Amino acid sequence: xxxxxxxxxxxxxxxxxxxxxxxxxxxxxxxxxxxxxxxxxxxxxxxxxxxxxxxxxxxxxxxxxxxxxxxxxxxxxxxxxxxxxxxxxxxxxxxxxxxxxxxxxxxxxxxxxxxxxxxxxxxxxxxxxxxxxxxxxxxxxxxxxxxxxxxxxxxxxxxxxxxxxxxxxxxxxxxxxxxxxxxxxxxxxxxxxxxxxxxxxxxxxxxxxxxxxxxxxxxxxxxxxxxxxxxxxxxxxxxxxxxxxxxxxxxxxxxxxxxxxxxxxxxxxxxxxxxx
Amino acid sequence: xxxxxxxxxxxxxxxxxxxxxxxxxxxxxxxxxxxxxxxxxxxxxxxxxxxxxxxxxxxxxxxxxxxxxxxxxxxxxxxxxxxxxxxxxxxxxxxxxxxxxxxxxxxxxxxxxxxxxxxxxxxxxxxxxxxxxxxxxxxxxxxxxxxxxxxxxxxxxxxxxxxxxxxxxxxxxxxxxxxxxxxxxxxxxxxxxxxxxxxxxxxxxxxxxxxxxxxxxxxxxxxxxxxxxxxxxxxxxxxxxxxxxxx
Amino acid sequence: xxxxxxxxxxxxxxxxxxxxxxxxxxxxxxxxxxxxxxxxxxxxxxxxxxxxxxxxxxxxxxxxxxxxxxxxxxxxxxxxxxxxxxxxxxxxxxxxxxxxxxxxxxxxxxxxxxxxxxxxxxxxxxxxxxxxxxxxxxxxxxxxxxxxxxxxxxxxxxxxxxxxxxxxxxxxxxxxxxxxxxxxxxxxxxxxxxxxxxxxxxxxxxxxxxxxxxxxxxxxxxxxxxxxxxxxxxxxxxxxxxxxxxxxxxxxxxxxxxxxxxxxxxxxxxxxxxxxxxxx
Numbered sequence: 001x002x003x004x005x006x007x008x009x010x011x012x013x014x015x016x017x018x019x020x021x022x023x024x025x026x027x028x029x030x031x032x033x034x035x036x037x038x039x040x041x042x043x044x045x046x047x048x049x050x051x052x053x054x055x056x057x058x059x060x061x062x063x064x065x066x067x068x069x070x071x072x073x074x075x076x077x078x079x080x081x082x083x084x085x086x087x088x089x090x091x092x093x094x095x096x097x098x099x100x101x102x103x104x105x106x107x108x109x110x111x112x113x114x115x116x117x118x119x120x121x122x123x124x125x126x127x128x129x130x131x132x133x134x135x136x137x138x139x140x141x142x143x144x145x146x147x148x149x150x151x152x153x154x155x156x157x158x159x160x161x162x163x164x165x166x167x168x169x170x171x172x173x174x175x176x177x178x179x180x181x182x183x184x185x186x187x188x189x190x191x192x193x194x195x196x197x198x199x200x201x202x203x204x205x206x207x208x209x210x211x212x213x214x215x216x217x218x219x220x221x222x223x224x225x226x227x228x229x230x231x232x233x234x235x236x237x238x239x240x241x242x243x244x245x246x247x248x249x250x251x252x253x254x255x256x257x258x259x260x261x262x263x264x265x266x267x268x269x270x271x272x273x274x275x276x
Numbered sequence: 277x278x279x280x281x282x283x284x285x286x287x288x289x290x291x292x293x294x295x296x297x298x299x300x301x302x303x304x305x306x307x308x309x310x311x312x313x314x315x316x317x318x319x320x321x322x323x324x325x326x327x328x329x330x331x332x333x334x335x336x337x338x339x340x341x342x343x344x345x346x347x348x349x350x351x352x353x354x355x356x357x358x359x360x361x362x363x364x365x366x367x368x369x370x371x372x373x374x375x376x377x378x379x380x381x382x383x384x385x386x387x388x389x390x391x392x393x394x395x396x397x398x399x400x401x402x403x404x405x406x407x408x409x410x411x412x413x414x415x416x417x418x419x420x421x422x423x424x425x426x427x428x429x430x431x432x433x434x435x436x437x438x439x440x441x442x443x444x445x446x447x448x449x450x451x452x453x454x455x456x457x458x459x460x461x462x463x464x465x466x467x468x469x470x471x472x473x474x475x476x477x478x479x480x481x482x483x484x485x486x487x488x489x490x491x492x493x494x495x496x497x498x499x500x501x502x503x504x505x506x507x508x509x510x511x512x513x514x515x516x517x518x519x520x521x522x523x
Numbered sequence: 524x525x526x527x528x529x530x531x532x533x534x535x536x537x538x539x540x541x542x543x544x545x546x547x548x549x550x551x552x553x554x555x556x557x558x559x560x561x562x563x564x565x566x567x568x569x570x571x572x573x574x575x576x577x578x579x580x581x582x583x584x585x586x587x588x589x590x591x592x593x594x595x596x597x598x599x600x601x602x603x604x605x606x607x608x609x610x611x612x613x614x615x616x617x618x619x620x621x622x623x624x625x626x627x628x629x630x631x632x633x634x635x636x637x638x639x640x641x642x643x644x645x646x647x648x649x650x651x652x653x654x655x656x657x658x659x660x661x662x663x664x665x666x667x668x669x670x671x672x673x674x675x676x677x678x679x680x681x682x683x684x685x686x687x688x689x690x691x692x693x694x695x696x697x698x699x700x701x702x703x704x705x706x707x708x709x710x711x712x713x714x715x716x717x718x719x720x721x722x723x724x725x726x727x728x729x730x731x732x733x734x735x736x737x738x739x740x741x742x743x744x745x746x747x748x749x750x751x752x753x754x755x756x757x758x759x760x761x762x763x764x765x766x767x768x769x770x771x772x773x774x775x776x777x778x779x780x781x782x783x784x785x786x787x788x789x790x791x792x793x794x795x796x797x798x799x800x801x802x803x
Contacts, residue, residue, distance in 0.1 A: 034619040049674055180364060183363035187378075197379060224665075273537055
């Protein structure tokens, strides 16, 4: 028993310089990476486009005079609603897919932690692949595969988001402290009851708060999704810029910012109240 | 006998945590196991709770051999636990935590419904009134102080209504004033309802004040076994002397 | 029994109202998404849709084409390798530019550093915070659409677009680290005679840097996924190739690009996990 503190100090003494070294290695790697990436910019053609400076000036001017005509504002309201609808529908579908997958991937359904459970590893692999591909890539593939349906946007959003939600849920389920679960078992609860009365309440508030955070991200993603022709905010921004109508583009961009700021405030207000 | 240990030994790897212990606790008595940390008190309690199986010897509660009982409703009717870290479900309300004591007697459907609309609420409120925090029923367990959380754990075991209550260092995480209150409450509740109480503690003076009977444990053996008023300073000293008297 | 009634009862709060609001939004969203469907000449849930999806998958695999699929040709792999290389460079440049922006500004936007510094500090704080919110609220793709008008084609416009958005994200995360930090070492340094700036550099940076590095590497994983998307509009890397192949119906090239994409994403995830271990 006495030897324990001695061991600890020895470990520390060995550990500290190594830690320092590894940080220095990391700094070196990052600096080298920056230098390498800078070398890959085509500097010979100049940094700016021929008309770049003029375009920048025009954009800046247009920011101060966004197009506020009735026609554009009506389009703005319509596309904000469409963007929100894609986000809510996509996120709910992501929950339906991600929650069960995350539960299987966490291994808590098995009494041995599911170390060798093939279903568990399959779920983890599936989650990793779902979140590897960006939602706009999914959107493009879905539009090509099934046509310009709103469902294409919803599916494109739901797949990567289910991958992310599933991984986070799996981690939350694994992090539930054992003590209270033991207490429930000693009060005679079955494993199913331990799950519903012990694990679920522990996970619920964090899962809820994370889901609202993802809703915030989902709205940004839904904007981007509509670029492939699905008629949300992003679609209108793209069309306006193709017409070089910077003022109109800023109307939609400012509308997007306002919506995102509002949803962020809402989601952070909820998260403040839900997590303690 | 409410609790009967007959020649029980339990080994963890190299160390002999419990060494040939025999102990009989009659129904309704409140007993405290005292001794330094690492003496084997916790292992003894875990043996009585059926959470650990003995290597040799037998453990029985009210004549039922624990070797034949698996965790579940039957065991929960015999023995309930109050732990040092309270072990409440932090995000559930106090009321739901207390009702968790009934899970063993409820079916799955009933217990799921209870999460939405609490069942057997009067029973839980009665227990909460007894431990003096009825007004906190709808607070989240995590919002309560340590002393209040331990009261909730006591209310939970009251609702569970087992024959024997085991308390592992029930007040070790509390400040002295709070510890005094909670210990008084725990032994008082056990006395009133005629429950058998077996606790473990390292604070000997505090233990001697509240329990009927003190059992000194050291190096896995029983060092002394005496009633509250027969405990002598020499006995307490023997727990912390350099050389053990283990046979 | 009335004695037993608790004095506090569960109350209906902001969270309950929010959940109901979210549920209402959810139902109306699905009505919108599926209801739209009915106005179309054919339904989404139909054998026609399923048939088209199946046909698309066959196209991606190159079934029934006379020419050899692109992903089976070594020359195609080596041609697109250059694009994958550019894409990786774009992601690194983007995250590094974002990190530099964040390193310069993150302390100016931390409440506990700037608090009590009088009017100039307050104004700086407000401006810095506003710039983060603006940078963050606009998605990378929109920044890219704007950047192509300003910067010459190549990896630069895409990298700048990604950098602007991630500057907002990283700065906010870094400021949150500082706001959650123990400020006593800084106060101790100040009381031992170090100036305000020095005290912050020596007291805050060493504490914040490891966490900052971790966030940077996490964001890099997000950036590599987004690089292809930015490439759709900002003339560079795999994204451009994806877009061209899509518009020219060269579906087996699309498959090839997606394979490179997966290789990059999984490679960056692994590299980031390895480097994160160094940061600890």
